[in-house]
Amino acid sequence: MGIIPRKAILNVKPYQPGKPIEEVKREIGLQDVIKMASNENPLGPSPKAVASIRKYLCNINRYPEGGCFYLRQAVAKKLKIKPEQLIFGNGSDELIGLTLRAFVNEGDEVVVASPTFLMYEVASTAHGAKIKVVPMRYFKYDLKAIKDVVTKNTKVVFIANPDNPNGTYVARYELEDFLKNLPSETIVFLDEAYFEFVEEQDYPNGLDYLGKNNLIVARTFSKAYGLAGLRVGYGISSPEIIKYMEAVREPFNVNLLAQMGAIGSLKDKEFVARSKKTVREGKKFLYTELKAIGVRYVPSVTNFILIELGPKSGEITEKLLKKGIIIRNMKAWGLENFIRVTVGKDAENKRFIRELKKIIL
Numbered sequence: 001m002g003i004i005p006r007k008a009i010l011n012v013k014p015y016q017p018g019k020p021i022e023e024v025k026r027e028i029g030l031q032d033v034i035k036m037a038s039n040e041n042p043l044g045p046s047p048k049a050v051a052s053i054r055k056y057l058c059n060i061n062r063y064p065e066g067g068c069f070y071l072r073q074a075v076a077k078k079l080k081i082k083p084e085q086l087i088f089g090n091g092s093d094e095l096i097g098l099t100l101r102a103f104v105n106e107g108d109e110v111v112v113a114s115p116t117f118l119m120y121e122v123a124s125t126a127h128g129a130k131i132k133v134v135p136m137r138y139f140k141y142d143l144k145a146i147k148d149v150v151t152k153n154t155k156v157v158f159i160a161n162p163d164n165p166n167g168t169y170v171a172r173y174e175l176e177d178f179l180k181n182l183p184s185e186t187i188v189f190l191d192e193a194y195f196e197f198v199e200e201q202d203y204p205n206g207l208d209y210l211g212k213n214n215l216i217v218a219r220t221f222s223k224a225y226g227l228a229g230l231r232v233g234y235g236i237s238s239p240e241i242i243k244y245m246e247a248v249r250e251p252f253n254v255n256l257l258a259q260m261g262a263i264g265s266l267k268d269k270e271f272v273a274r275s276k277k278t279v280r281e282g283k284k285f286l287y288t289e290l291k292a293i294g295v296r297y298v299p300s301v302t303n304f305i306l307i308e309l310g311p312k313s314g315e316i317t318e319k320l321l322k323k324g325i326i327i328r329n330m331k332a333w334g335l336e337n338f339i340r341v342t343v344g345k346d347a348e349n350k351r352f353i354r355e356l357k358k359i360i361l
């Protein structure tokens with residue numbers, strides 16, 4: 001007979017991350033490679049995070065504190081919430097799986113939008129959930145359509161605000177309407193991975209809606225805090241929901257250096273401000289240049305832009321790769337005519353535009 005995996009696994013299309021810089025260097029034989037593909041922070045890590053990690057390097061013979069005691073205190077204080085409202089993950093990615101493991105039985109319903117962050121569907125499929133997919137409308141969440149498909153059997157609704165790869169956001173009034181009268185059985189997983197970059201006045205802070213709703217707000221140190229390689233994210237919810245998620249968490253899921261790096265970066269307001277400024281100014285430059293060459297894009301409130309290049313998007317992605325520029329071809333999202341480009345440092349944005357122009361003009 002041989003080995004037989006769980007049935008759900010057979011339907012999983014594994015998540016394909018952006019190519020790492022080192023892999024491209026090996027494959028293409030180029031030294032000068034830049035990555036604008038995974039919505040990382042181009043400025044490097046916060047220097048305070050690095051200093052904090054250095055201090056603990058010689059302690060890595062010990063297991064870390066499983067409950068992230070000091071990081072928990074620091075985040076709770078910053079967000080003005082109780083420490084027991086927090087759970088930490090190996091990246092905010094891990095919180096998706098913890099939510100499914102804590103609340104979704106095989107065959108239970110979850111709702112995801114399309115196209116959005118692919119891990120909601122990948123993890124739900126692997127978990128054996130029944131997935132209802134609701135299309136985006138004009139690159140935005142259609143919360144009315146999502147609410148129409150939610151029933152008492154819906155265990156989790158995944159919403160990324162702002163969304164990846166669209167770069168758009170759900171406004172305060174839309175979220176408030178959506179949360180009204182949802183079934184008491186339903187949890188809303190509100191993914192705010194790009195929270196820090198959004199400057200729009202009507203962008204809602206998920207934390208304002210915690211009390212009355214079954215809400216899990218997910219945030220991360222991977223983006224504005226520049227710690228994607230360390231893997232630290234956190235969920236904020238009611239102590240009750242957190243308690244169930246804690247029951248299925250691996251005991252040492254966030255490593256010592258990740259915990260200490262995250263604490264250091266929380267103190268680094270200057271770094272976060274500089275990250276936001278880099279993104280704000282980079283987007284302005286990229287928008288101007290794209291408009292000048294007649295290329296359409298979806299205006300973004302985040303650190304990346306969805307850009308329409310037509311049927312040759314895949315080919316253009318490959319050509320840019322050969323020039324040492326890693327961007328994302330959107331085929332896996334069903335957006336064959338698009339690429340997604342993470343805003344880089346000034347020189348990186350200029351290099352991308354220069355090479356793009358050589359290819360398409």
Ligand SMILES: Cc1ncc(COP(=O)(O)O)c(C=O)c1O
Pocket residue numbers: 038039090091092093094117160162163164191193219220221222228231232233
């Ligand atoms: C919407 C969204 N959520 C979550 C993540 C995962 O972030 P991490 O696991 O690094 O915290 C990403 C990463 O790109 C994302 O785009």
